[in-house]
Amino acid sequence: MASSNPEHLIIDRILAGEAGAYAELVNKHKSYAFTLAMKILQNRGEAEEAAQDAFIKAYHHLNTFNRDAKFSTWLYRIVFNTAISYKRKHRQTFQSIEHTVLEYSPDAEGSLERMDKRKYLALAMAKLNEADRTALTLFYLNEFSLEEIADITGLEANTAKVRIHRARLRLADELKLILNQEALTL
Amino acid sequence: MKKNSPADEEQLLHYIDGTLSAPERQALEILLTHDAALKARLEELQAADAWLHNIPLENPSRNFTQQVLSKLDQYPASRQTSFTSWKGIFLLAGMLVAIGITSVLVSAGVFDGVHTSINLNQELPEKFVQRSLPTVDFSGKTMINVIIALNLVLAWLVLDKAVLKPLFQRRMANLH
Numbered sequence: 399m400a401s402s403n404p405e406h407l408i409i410d411r412i413l414a415g416e417a418g419a420y421a422e423l424v425n426k427h428k429s430y431a432f433t434l435a436m437k438i439l440q441n442r443g444e445a446e447e448a449a450q451d452a453f454i455k456a457y458h459h460l461n462t463f464n465r466d467a468k469f470s471t472w473l474y475r476i477v478f479n480t481a482i483s484y485k486r487k488h489r490q491t492f493q494s495i496e497h498t499v500l501e502y503s504p505d506a507e508g509s510l511e512r513m514d515k516r517k518y519l520a521l522a523m524a525k526l527n528e529a530d531r532t533a534l535t536l537f538y539l540n541e542f543s544l545e546e547i548a549d550i551t552g553l554e555a556n557t558a559k560v561r562i563h564r565a566r567l568r569l570a571d572e573l574k575l576i577l578n579q580e581a582l583t584l
Numbered sequence: 585m586k587k588n589s590p591a592d593e594e595q596l597l598h599y600i601d602g603t604l605s606a607p608e609r610q611a612l613e614i615l616l617t618h619d620a621a622l623k624a625r626l627e628e629l630q631a632a633d634a635w636l637h638n639i640p641l642e643n644p645s646r647n648f649t650q651q652v653l654s655k656l657d658q659y660p661a662s663r664q665t666s667f668t669s670w671k672g673i674f675l676l677a678g679m680l681v682a683i684g685i686t687s688v689l690v691s692a693g694v695f696d697g698v699h700t701s702i703n704l705n706q707e708l709p710e711k712f713v714q715r716s717l718p719t720v721d722f723s724g725k726t727m728i729n730v731i732i733a734l735n736l737v738l739a740w741l742v743l744d745k746a747v748l749k750p751l752f753q754r755r756m757a758n759l760h
């Protein structure tokens with residue numbers, strides 16, 4: 399039976415030999431994939447390379463994609479695993495927190511308050527470990543379910559839930575600390 | 585101000601997510617009216633939650649899609665790991681051949697005549713030893729059997745890493 403899912407139709411076109419159709423999937427998911435890689439690698443260059451590598455891997459394994467699952471979950475699992483491999487390979491790469499927080503996307507321009515919130519959030523996120531950052535990003539950015547997050551990160555659903563809860567508590571602590579310090583310097 | 589317990593904090597997160605049952609929610613709301621520390625923590629967590637809902641989406645470079653499309657025909661990085669698997673398979677094959685040859689030699693009795701013994705009384709100076717120590721005998725056949733057993737354990741580990749793990753990972757990937 400033919401699928402009515404637009405992504406499945408694109409996949410069918412790609413598998414039929416229309417490689418250019420892959421651009422539609424890349425365009426749709428590149429920002430989420432890149433953000434996820436950024437949260438793990440904390441380095442734009444490496445994150446871009448890892449995200450591209452993940453899209454290339456996904457392309458070469460499209461025929462193994464199970465249509466009962468969500469394409470985004472499948473793709474982000476590949477992005478997650480690729481970024482983790484990059485992290486292991488380039489463990490010595492050091493990047494300061496200051497560098498991380500100053501990197502805003504062009505569309506991030508907004509009110510001063512919004513910019514401040516993003517800056518403090520980025521600072522607090524940078525204080526967490528990569529597993530907690532990734533879990534929070536998946537939970538809040540794309541609003542994946544716990545089961546989907548567990549699937550992407552290779553954890554048990556219960557473990558993913560505990561990790562997200564723990565990360566939320568830690569982030570609240572870090573934000574409180576940063577804002578208190580900020581208030582003291584005013 | 586008193587410190588909230590991990591269970592309290594867990595309840596607060598469920599409260600924020602709206603996953604508490606009606607009685608649990610009511611009980612917590614009553615508790616919040618009496619417990620200033622818990623209420624303060626709830627406000628912190630709610631603020632963090634509101635901020636997290638605005639995690640900025642990062643944009644990759646403008647030519648990201650073009651770069652991906654231009655690399656599609658390149659050798660995929662995932663195949664590089666299969667080379668490692670092949671190395672593991674060759675290593676495993678080599679170990680099994682070595683174990684096989686050694687087992688044949690053991691069963692043919694090649695190592696039956698190999699014996700050695702260590703006299704500890706000769707090896708250790710008298711000033712350190714107050715009484716007579718036993719002589720330790722080593723049988724060549726026993727030692728070779730131990731080495732074969734260790735190799736079997738190593739072969740099992742190589743089999744797991746080079747063959748079974750990649751196989752099950754591929755199966756899991758196919759399932760999704």
